[in-house]
Amino acid sequence: MRVYFKDFSSKISPADPASGLKAKYLIWGDWLDVDPDPASAAHYIVNWKSFDARTNRVGVQHYRIERARCQDEALLEMIFLDVGQGDGCIVSVPDGNRQRTIIVDAGEGTNMHRFLKWKFRYTGASADFAAAVITHPDSDHYQGFQPLFDDSRIRFDTVYHNGLVERVSTARDDVLGPRQSGYCIQLFPDRAGLETFLSDPATRGSKRYPKLLWTALQSPARFADVHMAAIGMGDMGADGRTYLPGFAPGATDASIEILGPVPEAGPGGAPALPTFGAAPGDGGYDVGKTKNGHSVILKLQHGNLRVIFGGDLNRPAEDRLLRHYGGIAPGAPLGDAVQQARGRLGADLLKCCHHGSADVTDEFLDAVHPFAFVVSSGDEESHVHPRPEILGLLGKKGRGARPLILCTEILRSTPESRKLSAAEVAKQAELLDAERDAATPAERKVARQRLTDFFNERFRRLVNVYGAITIRSDGDRMMVAFRKEAVASGSPWQLYDYRFEGGEWVGKELKNKGSH
Numbered sequence: 001m002r003v004y005f006k007d008f009s010s011k012i013s014p015a016d017p018a019s020g021l022k023a024k025y026l027i028w029g030d031w032l033d034v035d036p037d038p039a040s041a042a043h044y045i046v047n048w049k050s051f052d053a054r055t056n057r058v059g060v061q062h063y064r065i066e067r068a069r070c071q072d073e074a075l076l077e078m079i080f081l082d083v084g085q086g087d088g089c090i091v092s093v094p095d096g097n098r099q100r101t102i103i104v105d106a107g108e109g110t111n112m113h114r115f116l117k118w119k120f121r122y123t124g125a126s127a128d129f130a131a132a133v134i135t136h137p138d139s140d141h142y143q144g145f146q147p148l149f150d151d152s153r154i155r156f157d158t159v160y161h162n163g164l165v166e167r168v169s170t171a172r173d174d175v176l177g178p179r180q181s182g183y184c185i186q187l188f189p190d191r192a193g194l195e196t197f198l199s200d201p202a203t204r205g206s207k208r209y210p211k212l213l214w215t216a217l218q219s220p221a222r223f224a225d226v227h228m229a230a231i232g233m234g235d236m237g238a239d240g241r242t243y244l245p246g247f248a249p250g251a252t253d254a255s256i257e258i259l260g261p262v263p264e265a266g267p268g269g270a271p272a273l274p275t276f277g278a279a280p281g282d283g284g285y286d287v288g289k290t291k292n293g294h295s296v297i298l299k300l301q302h303g304n305l306r307v308i309f310g311g312d313l314n315r316p317a318e319d320r321l322l323r324h325y326g327g328i329a330p331g332a333p334l335g336d337a338v339q340q341a342r343g344r345l346g347a348d349l350l351k352c353c354h355h356g357s358a359d360v361t362d363e364f365l366d367a368v369h370p371f372a373f374v375v376s377s378g379d380e381e382s383h384v385h386p387r388p389e390i391l392g393l394l395g396k397k398g399r400g401a402r403p404l405i406l407c408t409e410i411l412r413s414t415p416e417s418r419k420l421s422a423a424e425v426a427k428q429a430e431l432l433d434a435e436r437d438a439a440t441p442a443e444r445k446v447a448r449q450r451l452t453d454f455f456n457e458r459f460r461r462l463v464n465v466y467g468a469i470t471i472r473s474d475g476d477r478m479m480v481a482f483r484k485e486a487v488a489s490g491s492p493w494q495l496y497d498y499r500f501e502g503g504e505w506v507g508k509e510l511k512n513k514g515s516h
Helices: 111-120 145-150 191-198 208-217 287-293 315-326 334-345 362-368 388-397 422-436 441-467
Strands: 002-005 009-014 024-027 031-037 040-052 057-066 076-080 088-095 098-106 127-133 154-161 223-228 255-260 271-274 297-302 305-309 349-351 372-375 404-407 469-473 477-483 493-501 504-510
Touching (some): 024 493, 031 057, 088 111, 098 145, 154 208, 191 208, 191 223, 255 315, 287 315, 315 362, 334 362, 362 388, 372 388, 388 404, 404 477, 422 441
Parallel strands (some): 154 223, 305 349
Antiparallel strands (some): 031 040, 040 057, 076 088, 076 469, 088 098, 469 477, 493 504
8 A cells, every 4th residue: 555654754674573674764754555454553664775776686674664654645756867968757646546757858867767767766666757858858867767768667657759750860950850931840750750760760760769769659658658748739728828748737746838849830831949059049940959949848737836847948049939938029139038938938946947057047037036946957067057047046046035946067076986796896996907908999898888887876866865856735735855975963964945925935944953
């Protein structure tokens, strides 16, 4: 039976005090698999699934919890995962006692795949997700889906994309397909058209994005549909707005509106997306600006909490969205759009666009006007994300006296080194011997790559633990949680507690040393 932890932060004890297990620290909304306690009608026995990454196995440990500390109703949960340079968020929408989970982008490496194995403990079983949302075809947003799509234990009801599909091209300018009169005119709204297009191996070539989509298309039992997400391409609500299918108001406990991309009638009247150049309104065409600017933009609402997932929007795209939702003409000052656009773009939390890039308009931040920001960025990249001046701008544009700025890269730092266990030392020696004894250059290359993967895996696990930002809410209360890098005593969690009072979210940092 599934229940959820009701305390904001506390711990539970082993069912058997002689088991040697340590007390387990929990936070509000943690889901628990429980059975009745045969020794006490006031307690449950918790079947805690423990995932061992080294053996890739799940074991069960038993704890005891008072029934009064549990609730049946699920919370909204968002985990902004540290995927390095890129985006990756796990959104679990409450649906009564259960949650429907959507993966919004997955970074570039394997962090998302490994985190999901730990989070859902599906090793040896299966994991069913409502949707995979690929906001746009940039590798630091989509490539992390490949190990998920390759994993036969994972199933997605629907894979959503922004309609622009990269393909093999003789010129970089043609990578997004044909253009006419300032529009990208080849979009793929449904599965059938996309499958026909990608069925030609020459179109896919060695490009990674077509390979990813083709993987999903070739496994209909695990991917029921592959579909474009855009205005007019989803569930139409009674308010005339477009919602992610299955997440319109009333369909579940939280709604997810699609704010972008916004197709127009192109040459011939078919849906098309305008090209973007280096700056708003310059009429040019830049591949990166165009595919980033047409990111799938989602607005989630649960009770009084509103969240916008900003993809990789840039200044030309923000300019267009503000004019669209603000109802102003192309030549009008952009600031004139802010007040009206806030009715659609206004939110309490913004997943910042493009990892804290400087390619942002002040007016877009004015329209969203959140009290909290999440920036997803990584190390070892040349973009200097998040830009220092943008962090200052976020603080200036956020609501309240002290806006909350959360950055995966800032909240996480890793040790310069990590001591290997005895088993890992033995594995390292085995891999070194294999490289030394390789008979051919090809064998040596394979052995060297295995050695590299061995060390990368151990470093990335450190990154995975401490960069994740967890946000949970019932619509009137919100928790912000992330792991401390070192724990002197008490809980390993750093917590913020927000409540919706008098039409605004107000909160405080909790000095967490155990129970609250």
